[in-house]
Amino acid sequence: MAHILDERKGQVSVAGANVATIDCNKASLAGSVSQRACVFCGSRVVLYPIVDALHLIHGPIGCAAYTWDIRGSLSSGPELHRLSYCTDLQEKDVIFGGVKKLYEAITELIELHKPKAAFIYTTCIVGVIGDDVEQVCRTIEDEAKIPIIPVQAPGFQGSKKDGYKVACEAIFRLVGTKSKPETPAKSINILGDFNLAGELWILLDYYKRMGVHVNATITGDGRVDDIANAHNAALNVVQCSGSMNYLAKMMKDTYNIPSMRVSYFGIEDMSDALYDVARFFKDDEMMDKARELVKEEFAKLMPQLTWYKERLTGKKAAIYVGGAFKAISLVKALRLIGVETVIVGSQTGTEEDYDLIKKLCNEGTIILDDSNPVELSHFVKEKKADIFIGGVKERPIAHKIGLGFCDHNHERKEPLAGYEGMINFAKEIYATAMSPVWKFTK
Numbered sequence: 001m002a003h004i005l006d007e008r009k010g011q012v013s014v015a016g017a018n019v020a021t022i023d024c025n026k027a028s029l030a031g032s033v034s035q036r037a038c039v040f041c042g043s044r045v046v047l048y049p050i051v052d053a054l055h056l057i058h059g060p061i062g063c064a065a066y067t068w069d070i071r072g073s074l075s076s077g078p079e080l081h082r083l084s085y086c087t088d089l090q091e092k093d094v095i096f097g098g099v100k101k102l103y104e105a106i107t108e109l110i111e112l113h114k115p116k117a118a119f120i121y122t123t124c125i126v127g128v129i130g131d132d133v134e135q136v137c138r139t140i141e142d143e144a145k146i147p148i149i150p151v152q153a154p155g156f157q158g159s160k161k162d163g164y165k166v167a168c169e170a171i172f173r174l175v176g177t178k179s180k181p182e183t184p185a186k187s188i189n190i191l192g193d194f195n196l197a198g199e200l201w202i203l204l205d206y207y208k209r210m211g212v213h214v215n216a217t218i219t220g221d222g223r224v225d226d227i228a229n230a231h232n233a234a235l236n237v238v239q240c241s242g243s244m245n246y247l248a249k250m251m252k253d254t255y256n257i258p259s260m261r262v263s264y265f266g267i268e269d270m271s272d273a274l275y276d277v278a279r280f281f282k283d284d285e286m287m288d289k290a291r292e293l294v295k296e297e298f299a300k301l302m303p304q305l306t307w308y309k310e311r312l313t314g315k316k317a318a319i320y321v322g323g324a325f326k327a328i329s330l331v332k333a334l335r336l337i338g339v340e341t342v343i344v345g346s347q348t349g350t351e352e353d354y355d356l357i358k359k360l361c362n363e364g365t366i367i368l369d370d371s372n373p374v375e376l377s378h379f380v381k382e383k384k385a386d387i388f389i390g391g392v393k394e395r396p397i398a399h400k401i402g403l404g405f406c407d408h409n410h411e412r413k414e415p416l417a418g419y420e421g422m423i424n425f426a427k428e429i430y431a432t433a434m435s436p437v438w439k440f441t442k
C-alpha cells in the first residue's frame with residue numbers, strides 16, 4: 001500500500017473483501033495530484049455546448065487556452081461556442097481592476113456576433129481582485145436586451161464538481177424566461193448529454209420513433225431559446241447526473257418538473273432509459289413503440305456483438321471516468337463483450353454509486369474515488385489490465401505503461417451512446433486491446 005497516501009486509504013476499496021463504505025464526496029487531498037479539474041473547468045465543460053451563446057472568460061489567457069474548444073460538442077447549426085474569448089487580464093488589470101476591459105470586450109463581441117445570450121466566466125484572479133462582474137452583466141443586459149449571465153467560477157473555490165453546480169445555477173437563470181406558444185404534453189428535456197460525437201442526435205431519433213417530443217437539450221447542441229422554454233416540459237431525463245442533478249432539483253423545486261436518472265451507454269441501460277420514459281407517460285402505444293425499437297436494434301446488434309465477444313473474452317479493463325454512473329454502465333457494457341473490469345474509479349462518485357459498483361463487479365475488483373496517476377498506474381499493472389478506459393488526463397497514463405486506451409470523454413470522435421454506440425465501443429475496445437503495437441512496448 002506504499003503507493004497510497006495514508007489520508008487516501010479510505011478512498012480505495014476492494015469488491016468482495018471490504019464491506020466498509022468508501023470515503024468519498026470530499027475535497028481532494030492537497031498534494032495527491034488529483035485527476036479532477038478546477039471549478040472554472042467544470043462550469044466551462046457544462047456550458048460550452050450551448051452553441052448560440054457567447055462564451056467570454058474574464059481572466060488570464062491561460063484559463064481560456066486550458067478550456068479552448070474543450071469538447072467535441074457538435075452543433076446542428078451555429079458554432080459560436082467554439083470561439084473562446086478572453087479579457088486576457090494583465091498585471092495592470094490585476095492592480096487597477098479589469099471591469100472596464102470586461103465591459104468593452106462584452107459590448108464589442110455582442111456587436112460582432114449578435115449572440116442569443118452571453119456567459120461571462122470569472123476565474124481565480126477575478127476571485128482574488130473582486131471585480132464586480134455581476135454589475136457589468138446587469139448594465140450590458142439593460143443595454144443589449146439579451147441575457148448576460150455571470151458564471152462565478154474561480155478555480156480555487158473547489159473542484160470540477162463545484163463547477164457543475166455553478167453551471168447549473170447559470171443555466172437556471174435562463175430557464176423560464178420565455179415560453180414558446182405550444183409545447184406538446186408528452187415532452188422531455190434531455191439533461192447531461194453533451195453531444196460530443198453526435199450521440200444526442202441518435203437519442204433524438206429514438207425518442208422521435210417512440211412519439212416523445214424533446215423540448216430542450218441541456219446542454220448538447222443547446223439553444224438559448226429552448227433552455228428558456230425548458231420549464232414547459234413534462235419530465236427531465238438526466239444523464240451524467242454528476243453535472244445535472246442540481247439543475248433537475250432546482251427545476252423540480254421551482255417548476256415541479258419531475259426527473260429520472262438514465263444512462264445511454266450499453267444496451268441494457270439504453271433500453272431501460274426508453275422504457276422508463278414510456279412508463280412515466282403511462283402510454284401503452286409509446287411502450288409498444290419502445291419495445292419494437294429495442295427489438296429492431298437488438299436484431300442488428302447481437303450478431304456483431306457476438307463476434308467481438310468471441311475474440312475479447314478473457315481481456316481485462318480498467319475504468320477511470322468523471323461520473324460513477326457512467327462507470328456502472330461501462331462495467332455492464334464490457335461484460336456483454338466478454339471483458340472483465342478489474343479497476344473502477346471515478347472523480348465524483350457518491351456512496352450509493354460505489355455500493356452499486358461493488359455489488360456489480362467481481363470479487364477483487366479495485367474501486368477508487370478521486371484517484372491520482374501513481375495509484376492508477378500501480379493498480380493497472382498489479383491487476384494486469386489490457387485496456388484503460390478514461391478521459392483526456394488518463395490517456396498518457398495508459399500509453400506510458402504501454403496498454404490500449406479508449407477515450408470515453410471529451411476527445412472522442414465516435415458516438416458511444418445508444419445501440420450504434422455500443423457497436424462503436426466494441427470496435428474500439430477490440431482495435432485497441434488487440435493492436436499488435438503493444439508487443440513493441442516495454
Ligand code: SF4
Pocket residue numbers: 038039040041059062063066122123124125153154155156
Ligand atoms: S485553477 Fe484558476 S487559474 Fe487555473 S485554470 Fe482554473 S480558474 Fe484558471
